[in-house]
């Protein structure tokens with residue numbers, strides 16, 4: 001650890017060359033999303049920086065082969081934590097649990113970020129089997145009215161369903177190393 005920190009520091013002083021890889025890497029696995037948050041850089045109907053994609057269009061999803069290559073290269077450079085996120089919702093990617101399993105086989109600590117709308121009993125069980133370390137769920141609302149404003153096109157039942165699913169997940173994972181982090185922004 002000390003050697004790696006020294007290498008990172010040396011790279012900062014050098015400015016032209018990195019002598020070690022990062023401790024943590026954030027990997028974007030898809031740019032599809034099922035929500036259209038007004039404040040989103042990628043899917044906001046207001047900002048409209050990029051063309052919002054239908055949530056079924058898979059052309060930009062990371063391939064399993066590129067994921068394996070990415071894991072191998074990061075591991076070789078001493079990275080120990082992978083954060084799975086996207087310019088969209090990672091749980092729309094139907095092989096996301098395979099990605100997690102591959103990363104865990106390589107020895108990474110894995111964190112998955114989600115808007116929580118795709119959590120259900122089936123994929124929560126897959127999540128546990130994949131040995132995910134941390135699930136981080138972000139909900140930008142503390143009331144149904146706030147939820148309606150923040151997610152104008154979303155199914156309003158999500159507001160109650162997501163916390164219920166998280167309670168179920170807490171029961172499923174009770175006693176394990178798994179950590180659930182809910183970020184409530186309002």
Ligand code: SF4
Pocket residue numbers: 033034035036037039040041042043044086087088089115
């Ligand atoms: S859930 Fe995230 S990626 Fe999807 S629209 Fe909202 S902020 Fe953007």
